[in-house]
Amino acid sequence: MAPKVLHLSPVDDVVVALEPLDVGEVVETPFGQVSARAPIALGHKLAVKPVKCGEAVHKYGFPIGVATQDIEPGEWVHTHNLRTALSERGSYVYRPHGSPALVLDDGLTFMGYVRSDGQVGVRNEIWILNTVGCVNKVAERLAAMADAKWRGGGIDGVYHFAHPYGCSQLGDDLVYTQSLLAGLVRHPNAAGVLVIGLGCENNRIEAFRERLDQASLERVAFLELQRTTDEFADGMRLLEDLVERARAFVRQPVPVARLKLGLKCGGSDGLSGVTANPLVGQVADRVVARGGTALLTEVPEMFGAETVLMDRADSPETFAKIVDLIQSWKDYYTRHGQPVYENPSPGNKAGGITTLEEKSLGAVQKGGRLSRVVDVLGYGDPAVKPGLNLISAPGNDMVSVSALAASGAQLILFTTGRGTPFGGPVPTLKIASNHQLASSKPGWIDFDAGRIALGESMNDLAEELLHKVIRVASGEELARNEVNGYREIAIFKDGVTL
Known part of the structure; x- marks a missing residue:
């Protein structure tokens, strides 16, 4: 039987509901049985430890905000008792760590179009x-x-x-x-x-x-x-x-090392950081391990989780570029008189995400856990270094997907918990974070990551999704946005109009 809740880290004060919980319903946690004191919706947080007002609440092993009142085990943790702890400025120290980068040399290929400049397309x-x-x-x-x-x-x-x-x-x-x-x-x-x-x-x-x-x-x-x-x-x-x-031009076998994946989340929910985002992260790690490239953007949705990426920088120079990237976007908001933490969206909150820290810690998982950050790119700049690249662009779905394509992503892995029909100029595969969305919107969704919450192996599903990516890249399958004819771009605007 699949568990009803998931405890993501030993230090976490909360668990995530993998199915709706009724008042009084008892669930098993690492700290013993806990009875829900309020209805807990799918993807929302249930306290499993007491937290005093003013103390940090932890999820994913990191603080996701500060309690605004005393919280007892069994309580629903959300906007009524948790707030962000983010500020406009931050100071950072390079502390490289992490597991050794994965290296795979199994000869995996896809069928692509090799252009005269050496680039490889997945469509002609x-x-x-x-x-x-x-x-x-x-x-x-x-x-x-x-x-x-x-x-x-x-x-x-x-x-x-x-x-x-x-x-x-x-x-x-x-x-x-x-x-x-x-x-x-x-x-x-x-x-x-x-x-x-x-x-x-x-x-x-x-x-x-x-x-x-x-x-x-x-x-x-x-x-x-x-x-x-x-x-x-x-x-x-x-x-x-x-x-x-x-x-x-005709298709020919090309190593996966020539693949550039764009990574994006939109309409996230409380399960996005539990199922779809880490699943896509595993696929990104597998592509990078074979010499390929993964592109991650949505810089404002790195706020609160930026140190996770900074600690994976491949050099002090790359670390400095990440610091500049984060601070430039914080400065962008303050320059316009807006708080850096004006996020998550109403849909995110309805899906169980309370603070920007929580959203960001889930979002950065799309970049995997093993791949090193090798470069930071300006808006529209081409990705030339294999590995995980960060791109300067906002979180807006249409703008960020367009930026990923402009930097060379031949296809996009787009995770979503709320659902969206949107498609970029390249194949845009939608990965649902929950099974209900995948079942209710088969015309939008390409892959059901909600199966993880039902007990299926994330490792097995990562292999399944990787080979789906290979088939789409090879033209054997079309992404749903291609089938539907949904293709759009949007351009970042920051200035006056004459």
Whole structure:
């Protein structure tokens, strides 16, 4: 029989409910039997030790906040008796520790498209990207026309990713738009890219070209609408050339070392840090152990758990980069007069997450336990070092997934406890933290990590999920977002609009 609660660490003051508990229901804990003094929903916390007002409450072996009143065993622990202990500033010391990094050399491969610049794609698509939002509809219509004409015969589809930016932007705000779009231009899942501009925007084609390297320019065509009489005829001619070149690529066996996984959580619940996130972390460790790359972002959702990542830095230099990353995002919030701890969301709280520390300690588990942090990347920068990379981007689902793709993630592992239909520009596999979500939303969910709470082995499920990733990367399966046609991007904005 599967347990009703889970005690995650010997030092924890709480257990997590693996099923709803009624008032008076007795559960077995490492400290003996405890009777629930209130209804405890799935994923919520039940106290198993007495905690005095002002003392820290522990989960995952770390403090997740401070008790705002005395808490007795059997009580529900949530927003009514627990608050964050985070502050705007922090001081950090490099204390490297952890288990030896896992190394695997079993020859595991996937079937990918090797591009002329050495990158590897898991899809052979044509992408249409616009430098400015006012040409969205032209790009959308061209993508529909081209997809209807050329999908198949080696082409996995023609896609356009709408956005509202590229004009009336200044300084860093414009740079963010250019960085994200440049990252998508160089993405290996796109065998060819048509960049469409208007002609009078800040992000004009001639300015945007300067953000692209020579390898990217070799597979990009440009169309400026104010210089053409018939944008659809000219656009289709350019797309036809891109399609013909794209058809020269065929899938071939590629080592898993060439795989770049993006790691993301959204709509988390109290089980996300117990099931789905550590499961994805095990998959990330397995990919990195074979020489691959894992990309982790959502920097504000590292607050309260940043030392876990800092202690896994591969060098003092990487540690310093992580410190700068964390502090720059804290400064971003304080600069705008916002508290750094304005998180979790209402949905997170309904799912059992009380404080940002708790959310972050669960979220960082997507980065595994064994992989070293090898680099910290700016927004839109490409990942070039195998291993675990941290990327500067916010927690917002659409913005962070877009940033992961721009840094080279060929597919995304997206954990969720509440559910979401969202999909990024690359295959976005949804991993449910609880079995109820996986059962109720089969059209959204790709993998049920809730089976862990029902007693299945996390190690076995990690192997199962890894091989599903291989099949999706090889084109043998599609992610649900691909089946549904759900593909979007969002660009980080931090500035005035003229």
